[in-house]
Amino acid sequence: MAIIKNNSWLMLFVLFTCFSLKSHVSFGADTVSANQSLSGDQTIVSKGGVFAFGFFNPAPGKSSNYYIGMWYNKVSERTIVWVANREQPVSDRFSSVLRISDGNLVLFNESQLPIWSTNLTATSRRSVEAVLLDEGNLVLRDLSNNLSKPLWQSFDHPAHTWIPGMKLTFNKRNNVSQLITSWKNKENPAPGLFSLERAPDGSNQYVMLWNRSEQYWSSGPWDENAKIFSMVPEMNQNYIYNFSYVSNENESYFTYNVKDSTYTSRAFMDVSGQDKQMNWLPLPTNSWFLFWSQPRQQCEVYALCGQFSTCNQQTERFCSCLKGFQQKSVSDWNLEDYSGGCVRKTPLQCENISPANRKSDQFFQYSNMKLPKHPQSVAVGGIRECETHCMNNCSCTAYAYKDNACSIWVGSFVGLQQLQGGGDIIYIKLAASEFESPKNKKGVVIGGVVGSVAVVALIGLIMLVYLGRRKTATVTTKTVEGSLVAFAYKDLQTATKNFSKKLGGGGFGSVFKGVLPNSSLIAVKKLESWSQGEKQFRTEVSTIGNIQHVNLVRLLGFCSELVGCWSTISCQTVL
Known part of the structure; x- marks a missing residue:
């Protein structure tokens, strides 16, 4: 009786297993048939074992979201x-379950x-199946018809990756280009901002990168004889890929x-906005190797850092908020999604309806x-009129004056980039409180901390402010106007390393960090122009030097010399 009983349990187990195999896809199969489904941890694997398909979580332990997709089966690092x-x-x-329904492959939550x-x-076809091919193409086909022509295939609906063998198409019948679109961030495969596509008009055989409607890179025209794109120098006689164009x-x-099938x-659109080509390096590295990326400079990606931010190619994190602004979403920035940009810390006075704040x-x-x-x-007639125009327009957030032309930006702006040399000057409108000095905070260098800076700026001076305990400076000086010191311009150049460490500035000049030979920290305000004579200049210096207040940093001295750097413009400095 015990033997019969054990056999009965064995038969029941076998029957249950057969039923399960009939209703669900077994591991290792490459097909989802009409009477099968895919769920849980089940996968299908292409015939040669190249690709796998099933449910995945892009951020295990951080998110409860699951997606169904395809990845390399023989690569140790799961790559979707x-x-x-x-x-x-x-x-x-x-x-959730993926199955054939009314002739379609359908995902039910x-x-x-x-x-x-x-x-x-929708049809009544009962002989439809989905099969995963070794080239990375998921194909829906009708077994009763010609199998060479699929009903549907994933190659016609790419996500963020351009797999070898996949077409990048311009449809001449409906004038639509096929898009390859980045993920929103590293943990969210939703369509992001950046896309790769054929030229939208189908002409010139270009491949282009876009941030929505803004193009920021092009491959250049296709050379049919050389089989290369003119703006992709990596495509030479040693290129490891074969490209072709068909029309x-x-x-x-x-x-x-x-070229080498091993x-x-x-190629994929990264969340960085760069189109990247990568190759898998097996043992001993077991990692992806970057073959090339376009554009080469990260900051060339249009609007990478979002609104009210700047991109700096020399910093570890390319994006940073402008002074007076903060990240709109810290969590997004941590996932390298900077598209939300930055927002103001303090509203502008022109937006403040309270009459109490008059700054x-x-x-x-x-x-x-x-x-x-x-x-x-x-x-406008000059830079001051340009500034006034922007100041009087509450919607104006920045202005620039270049080549006797005034440019303003109304509302938010994107694409501001910090260069290492050259470039232009831009003036960002901020609330007055962003220029105030913290109280009782010693040793901090801040441009514009002296209450009379506005007065000095109007007469076009260079100002130097003493921030540490005053000691005798071993520079070329002469005491004048009471306790104020006249400094030599060359010594200011030395102290500021030729005005290289900029702390900030405003509409009338820039503030630079400096260190005197006695290690005292100073801040030098160097103005762009002046219009006063020597006598009036010294009078203003004397007046400013006599101002004493608990919240103001003491004025140390000044410089007044004729220097070649500004041609005939007198170089005047207050210390």
Whole structure:
């Protein structure tokens, strides 16, 4: 009896297993048939084991969102190349299911609601199946018809990766270009800002990168004889890829393959806005190797850092908020999604309806900048009129004056870039409180801390402010006007390392950090122009030097020399 009983349990187990295999895909299969489904941790694997397909979590331990997609099966680092439900994740992969329904491949969520489909015209076909091919193409086909022509294929609906063998197409029938679109961030495969596509008009055979409607890189025209793009110098006789261009009455497209079939390679739109080509290096490295990226400079990606920010190619984190602004979403920035940009810490006075605050807004100067795109031109007589125009327009957030032309930016702006040399000057409108010095905070160098700076600025001076305990300076000086000291211009150049460490500035000049030979910290304000004579200059210096207040830093001295750096403009400095 015990033997019979044990056999009965064995038969029951076998029957249960057969039933499960009939209703679900077994591991290792490459097909989802009409009577099968995919759920939980089940996967299908292409015939040669190159690709796998199933549910995945892009941020294990951080997110409960699951997606169904495709990845390299023989690569130890899970690398997703295609996602079906990019914008509609599921929260329970065991209750969600992918199956054939009415001739379509359909994903049902945990509530059994359809959230993704191949979206073909519904039919009563019962011989439809989905198969994963070794080239990374998920194909829906009708077994009763010619298998060489798929009903639907993932190659026609790319996500963020351009796999070898996939077409980058311009459809001549509906004038639509195929897009390869970045993830929103490293943990969210939803479509991001950046895309790769054929020239939208189908002409010139270009490949372009876009931030929505703004193009920021082009491959250059295709050379049919050399089989290269003119703006991609990596494409030479030793290039490891074969590119080809095809055009017919229905479409034109580019495609490529790897010359050495043992290479595992992919091109993809990164969340950084760069198009990257990477190759997998097996043992001992077991990692992806960057073959090339376009554009080469990260800051060339349009609007990478979002509004009210600046991009600096020389810093570890390229993006930073402008003075007076802060990150709109710290969590997004930590995921390298800077698209939200920055927001003001303090509203402008012109936006403040409270009559109690009567301080005027001011401008902070940034030098060596690549200016934002899409400014508005204003007809003015000079830089002061340009500044006044922006100040009187509450919607104006910045201005620049270059080549006797005034440019202003109304509302938010993007694309501001910090250069290492050259470039232009831009003035950012900030609330007056952003220029105030912290009380009782010693040893901090801040431009514009003296209450009479506004007066000095109006007469076009260079100002030097003493910030440490005063000691005898071993520089060329002469005591004048009571306790004020006359400094030599060359000594100020030495102290500030030729005015290289900029702390800030405003509409009338810039502030630089300096160190005297006795290690005292100083701040030098160097103005762009002046209009007073020597006698009036010294009178102003004397007046400013006599101002004493607990919240003001003491004025140390000045410089007044004729220097060649400004031609015939007198170089005047207050210390």
